[in-house]
Amino acid sequence: xxxxxxxxxxxxxxxxxxxxxxxxxxxxxxxxxxxxxxxxxxxxxxxxxxxxxxxxxxxxxxxxxxxxxxxxxxxxxxxxxxxxxxxxxxxxxxxxxxxxxxxxxxxxxxxxxxxxxxxxxxxxxxxxxxxxxxxxxxxxxxxxxxxxxxxxxxxxxxxxxxxxxxxxxxxxxxxxxxxxxxxxxxxxxxxxxxxxxxxxxxxxxxxxxxxxxxxxxxxxxxxxxxxxxxxxxxxxxxxxxxxxxxxxxxxxxxxxxxxxxxxxxxxxxxxxxxxxxxxxxxxxxxxxxxxxxxxxxxxxxxxx
Amino acid sequence: xxxxxxxxxxxxxxxxxxxxxxxxxxxxxxxxxxxxxxxxxxxxxxxxxxxxxxxxxxxxxxxxxxxxxxxxxxxxxxxxxxxxxxxxxxxxxxxxxxxxxxxxxxxxxxxxxxxxxxxxxxxxxxxxxxxxxxxxxxxxxxxxxxxxxxxxxxxxxxxxxxxxxxxxxxxxxxxxxxxxxxxxxxxxxxxxxxxxxxxxxxxxxxxxxxxxxxxxxxxxxxxxxxxxxxxxxxxxxxxxxxxxxxxxxxxxxxxxxxxxxxxxxxxxxxxxxxxxxxxxxxxxxxxxxxxxxxxxxxxxxxxx
Numbered sequence: 001x002x003x004x005x006x007x008x009x010x011x012x013x014x015x016x017x018x019x020x021x022x023x024x025x026x027x028x029x030x031x032x033x034x035x036x037x038x039x040x041x042x043x044x045x046x047x048x049x050x051x052x053x054x055x056x057x058x059x060x061x062x063x064x065x066x067x068x069x070x071x072x073x074x075x076x077x078x079x080x081x082x083x084x085x086x087x088x089x090x091x092x093x094x095x096x097x098x099x100x101x102x103x104x105x106x107x108x109x110x111x112x113x114x115x116x117x118x119x120x121x122x123x124x125x126x127x128x129x130x131x132x133x134x135x136x137x138x139x140x141x142x143x144x145x146x147x148x149x150x151x152x153x154x155x156x157x158x159x160x161x162x163x164x165x166x167x168x169x170x171x172x173x174x175x176x177x178x179x180x181x182x183x184x185x186x187x188x189x190x191x192x193x194x195x196x197x198x199x200x201x202x203x204x205x206x207x208x209x210x211x212x213x214x215x216x217x218x219x220x221x222x223x224x225x226x227x228x229x230x231x232x233x234x235x236x237x238x239x240x241x242x243x244x245x246x247x248x249x250x251x252x253x254x255x256x257x258x259x260x261x262x263x264x265x266x267x268x269x270x271x272x273x274x275x276x277x278x279x280x281x282x283x284x285x286x287x288x289x290x291x292x293x294x295x296x297x298x299x300x301x302x303x304x
Numbered sequence: 305x306x307x308x309x310x311x312x313x314x315x316x317x318x319x320x321x322x323x324x325x326x327x328x329x330x331x332x333x334x335x336x337x338x339x340x341x342x343x344x345x346x347x348x349x350x351x352x353x354x355x356x357x358x359x360x361x362x363x364x365x366x367x368x369x370x371x372x373x374x375x376x377x378x379x380x381x382x383x384x385x386x387x388x389x390x391x392x393x394x395x396x397x398x399x400x401x402x403x404x405x406x407x408x409x410x411x412x413x414x415x416x417x418x419x420x421x422x423x424x425x426x427x428x429x430x431x432x433x434x435x436x437x438x439x440x441x442x443x444x445x446x447x448x449x450x451x452x453x454x455x456x457x458x459x460x461x462x463x464x465x466x467x468x469x470x471x472x473x474x475x476x477x478x479x480x481x482x483x484x485x486x487x488x489x490x491x492x493x494x495x496x497x498x499x500x501x502x503x504x505x506x507x508x509x510x511x512x513x514x515x516x517x518x519x520x521x522x523x524x525x526x527x528x529x530x531x532x533x534x535x536x537x538x539x540x541x542x543x544x545x546x547x548x549x550x551x552x553x554x555x556x557x558x559x560x561x562x563x564x565x566x567x568x569x570x571x572x573x574x575x576x577x578x579x580x581x582x583x584x585x586x587x588x589x590x591x592x593x594x595x596x597x598x599x600x601x602x603x604x605x606x607x608x
Binding site (some may be wrong): 018023031035036040041042044045070072073075076077079080081082083085086104105106107108109111112114115117118119123124125126127129131133141142143144145146147148149167170171172173174175176177178179181182183184186187189192193196 | 327335339344345346349363374376377379380381382383384385386387389390405408410411412413415416418421422423427428429430431433434435436438446447448450452453471474475476477478479480481482483485486487488489490493496497500504515552
């Protein structure tokens, strides 16, 4: 996690902008340009999405350490959507941003190795030639399959200086149906998953005391967030649920310890800022920048 | 599940061929053609993979009811890989095959809806125009997030005549680390997940008595497979682990009841048949067909 924490400290900003684009979030002037180039096709949708993302990245890269593209919103547009995600990842990295691809991938040994190659490593073409596909700094993953669904990822984290974030306690209303169930040991499933994260990361603790295996813990459950922060001392948190999902700066305060320990995500709040505040659509990216600054200042205040 | 079970009965074959292609599984003459067209690029890899898949589909579509492309192996090649998966899905459907996309997707409300649109529904372009992206008959999903990570999928299953398969007990060695833990209620986590599948499917039971919400249960745990078959009377099983992962026809017998109730997957066993049996590489697809027939006959024998 050192690379991420360095960027957070450099920008004095523990937030990440989620890029979960929908066509309805994109100003008409961008969509019209893409439609004129590619007619009403998947290619036009993907082109509009990448233009939108690129403008937002240009407006925030000097003040925000990281972006988090959510793969579902790209896969909606088939392989053209995958192109838009690949371009977005590469563009953000070229601007010095840290990229967390939110794919919540999971599978068994040989298959999770393929996901790991796709998102954290390097793909092998013919005659040993290697190229990066959706090469990101970090990937979100689901730990339901246990250690052999995680280990190949951790290996690539070490080899390529990457990290993963494992779902522990998610931000949605029904997350407790399974995650809050109590085990015969007395701990909940989310606590058991949290302990597994500590274990998966224990051999790779960085200079700030956090390992390469982080956890996703929702801002919408502030009590559990605080409790997990106390228990999982080497696990850095990716915290969704701020803003559009209802959580406030006060709700996320418990995710931090000595001013570090978490990065807070906002997606719609930043992407759609221009639609809320009666902004000239041409200034949509400026509106995102203002909202990103407001969010940063809100959160910095509660963790000092 | 009616559509899948109709195809299984029509072919008298409760098996699915997993298309998890790696370049090392593909005969040189195919790779050379792709290299000549696209040089040593992601596009060449994707072209070779689609050629390989198309030949296998041509060789099996009259005897095998379904294919299961595993998305990780396509994502390795970036957006070109996504193109190969999209083409493979569409080609198999054009040949009348049932397509289960193995993506193990999972997320919260609005985001799982986007995955659902991408894999089971129809994507919206501009001015209300709709198009299918990776449109499949079924998708594998991970239920760790609870009901609101599943409900949008079930709605699309009803609207578009689709199904989902939720991970219950996976085939990998460490699946038990979390899934076998006992809850304070006395049941295991995989049993709790199985019960949730029954509940998620209860409003949509088809003519054979199975709902649109199936379960993934590994062949490598035959005792649990048998026990779950007895408990989850409306849940159809997708069973990985046969062949290369070590499970035999006897191991999967318990997945069936009255000759129905499950579809058994083999991936490497079928794709790589030509490499095992000293076959002329030009006849790779014939070797896959022979192996698919052998697997069918093996399994049919134990469920009669």
